[in-house]
Amino acid sequence: VARAPAPGDLAGCLVVVSAGGTREPLDPVRFLGNRSSGRQGVALAVAAARRGARVVLVAANVEEALLPHEPGIEVREVETTAQLRDAVRAAAAHADVVVMAAAVADFRPVASAAHKIKKTAAGPAPIELVKNPDILAELAAERLRPGQVVVGFAAETGDSEGGVLAHGREKARRKGADLLAVNEVGTAVGFGDVPNSVTVLDAAGEVLARAQGSKVAVAEALLDAVAERLRVTTT
Numbered sequence: 001v002a003r004a005p006a007p008g009d010l011a012g013c014l015v016v017v018s019a020g021g022t023r024e025p026l027d028p029v030r031f032l033g034n035r036s037s038g039r040q041g042v043a044l045a046v047a048a049a050r051r052g053a054r055v056v057l058v059a060a061n062v063e064e065a066l067l068p069h070e071p072g073i074e075v076r077e078v079e080t081t082a083q084l085r086d087a088v089r090a091a092a093a094h095a096d097v098v099v100m101a102a103a104v105a106d107f108r109p110v111a112s113a114a115h116k117i118k119k120t121a122a123g124p125a126p127i128e129l130v131k132n133p134d135i136l137a138e139l140a141a142e143r144l145r146p147g148q149v150v151v152g153f154a155a156e157t158g159d160s161e162g163g164v165l166a167h168g169r170e171k172a173r174r175k176g177a178d179l180l181a182v183n184e185v186g187t188a189v190g191f192g193d194v195p196n197s198v199t200v201l202d203a204a205g206e207v208l209a210r211a212q213g214s215k216v217a218v219a220e221a222l223l224d225a226v227a228e229r230l231r232v233t234t235t
C-alpha cells in the first residue's frame with residue numbers, strides 16, 4: 001500500500017544514518033569486506049532530509065555516484081569499522097535519531113601488514129581475526145543523547161534454527177534498539193533493486209509495522225515509525 005510521505009515531520013531533527021559496508025585492511029592493498037552498496041542508507045538519508053531533518057550520512061565505501069548531493073545532507077566518508085564507529089558516535093552525541101543501515105564487518109584481522117603480503121613457498125598464513133565492537137548495541141545501551149531513537153537493520157534468511165521473524169525477534173532483544181528493521185533476504189526479495197520485505201520490530205521483538213517495495217518505500221515506512229516514536233518520547 002503506497003502511503004503519502006509526511007513532509008516536515010522530521011523538521012528540526014538531526015538524523016544520523018550509516019550506510020554501505022565497512023572494509024578491514026589486511027595490508028596496504030587488500031581488505032576483508034562485504035557487498036553492501038549503501039542504497040538503503042542513502043534512501044533513508046534522502047527521505048529524512050525531504051521530511052525536514054538535518055542529516056549526517058556516514059558512508060562506508062559507498063560508490064561515488066550513489067552519494068547524495070542534497071541540501072541538508074552532510075556526507076562523511078569512512079572505510080573501516082573503527083572509523084565508522086568514531087564518525088557515528090561523534091554525530092550521535094547531538095542526534096535525535098541514529099539509523100545503523102551499514103553492513104558492519106563482524107570481525108577484523110588482528111593486524112594489518114605495513115607492506116604488501118608476499119606469496120611464499122610455505123603457502124598462505126592463516127588470517128587471525130578479532131571481533132569488532134557492536135556499534136548499534138553500544139548506542140542502544142549508552143544513549144548518547146536522552147530521548148534519542150536508535151534504529152538498526154537486520155538481513156535474515158531464516159535457517160534450521162528458525163524463520164526470518166524468529167531470528168529478527170532474537171536480534172531485536174539482543175541489540176536493544178528502539179526499532180529494528182528486519183529484511184528478508186536470500187529469496188526473490190531483498191536482492192539488488194527488486195522489492196524488499198521489511199518488518200519493523202521494537203526492542204521487545206513486537207511487530208510495529210510491515211513494509212514492502214523499493215528501498216525508498218522501506219525508508220519512508222521506517223521513518224513513519226521513527227516519527228511516531230519521536231512523538232511518543234517528546235510528548
Ligand code: CTP
Binds near residue numbers: 154
Ligand atoms: N551492527 C553494528 N556493529 C556491528 C555489527 C552490526 O552496529 N559490529 C549493526 C548493523 O549496522 C545493523 C545491526 O547491527 O544495524 C544488525 O546487524 P547484523 O549483522 O544483522 O547483526 P549481528 O549482531 O552482527 O548478527 P549476525 O551477523 O551474527 O546475524
Ligand code: CA
Binds near residue numbers: 104105106
Ligand atoms: Ca553481522
